[in-house]
Amino acid sequence: MAKTDRPDTYDIAIVGGGPSGRIAALSLAQAGFSCVLFAPPLQRQDGRTTALWQQSIDLLRDVGIWTDIESNAVSLKKMRMIDGTKRLLRAPEVTFDSAELGMEEFGFNILNSDLNTVLEKKCADQADLTVISEPVQSAVFGANHATLTTRSGLELAARLGVAADGRNSVLREFAGIDVKRWSYPQVAVVLNLEHRLPHQHVSTEFHTATGPFTLVPLPGRLSALVCVETAEGAAALLKLAPNELELELERRAHSVLGAFKLASDPQSFPLSGLNANKLVSERLVLLGETAHVFPPIGAQGLNLSLRDILDLRSVLTGAQVRQSDIGSMAVLSGYEAKRMGDIRTRTNAVDLLNRSLLTSFLPVQAARSVGMYLAGRVGPLRRMLMREGMTPGSAFRLGR
Secondary structure, eight states, rough: OTTTTSSSHHHHHHHEOOOHHHHHHHHHHHOOOOOEEEOOOOTTTOOOOEEHHHHHHHHHHHOOHHHHGGGGGGEEHHHEEEOOOOOOOOOOEEEGGGGGTSOOOOOEEEEEHHHHHHHHHHHHHHHEEEEEOSSSSEEOSSSSSSEEEEOOOOOEEEEEEEOOOOOOOOHHHHHHOOOEEEEEEEEEEEEEEESSOOOOEEEEEETTTTTTEEEEEETTTTEEEEEEEEEHHHHHHHHHHHOOOOOOOOHHHTTTTTTTEEEEEOOEEEEEEEESSSSSTTEEOOOGTEEEEESOOOOHHHHHHHHHHHHHHHHHHHHHHTOOOOOOOHHHHHHHHHHHHEEEEEEEEHHHHHHHHHOOOOHHHHHHHHHHHHHHHOHHHHHHHHHEEEEEHHHHHHHH
């Protein structure tokens, strides 16, 4: 299909210009579906990074963008967790090493701006993918197709709508899908740092009384920092002069990477959570942060979203082979069945770990300490946790 040609009805309309929406559009267009992507121009000032596990890297390779990103990505070979709570019951340090699983690395850390730039170009060049650079303002979901209307009045129809337009999704709202929302008394301060000592491809996460303080490798002697604080604590950090902030962050990092120098301006994000009550409705599926949101712990967010895409593609290509209606509830219910368990398990695990850091209740502190002790001392358990963290269900399938 030429870029200037538009069918009367597309197979799939994807709404969302972030990584989830663009990767979904590429993956589904390459699977043989005629697709339209509604994606407003990117916000290029995003200095955050994303750690992607091997299954996610395989998807990026599959859609043809990994070779354009790899040179700027940094491998993550070890993940070190340190209890920095200073409480009576403290957990021992635990290091997860990819070599224990016979792997070169767990995955790679990528600058969001690099990923977004490559995705935008790839989507513009992709056959069977029409890109509309404006947001959807309204949507109607009928028996045979979804009709989407943009702010300028452009109206397009598709057999299936894919909502990847974030936690305040327009498509989800017009479909009448309810969500459960919750908030945490925490704010994430995010920035990139230059440091004196090499990171050795080790991601270090300090568990503090206000939340994780995580350093993730970037190219050279750079690391990305996510510092979770109270609202008051985050505000105090952001008020510091650059040299004062550098010294304070080095203190909190116990100088494990030596002296710090700011490599980007700090950004802050209040922490919250969201779960959609269902993942499908008539002519619509939800994926990414439209369906699930939780704190930045354990690099689960975008990896979970990319598993949404993998399962959606699997369900839809299977329906295509069977010549089924890809937008029918009979097909879409298969996607919900595949995804709901993974989403609920990840959300609950991250929520539990985060709240365990905030509580002063001794039995909860003891349980967290025992869990980390066992992970550090019991090899089979540690390896099971590593596999399960990257690929849900794999540890149990392997049986070791």
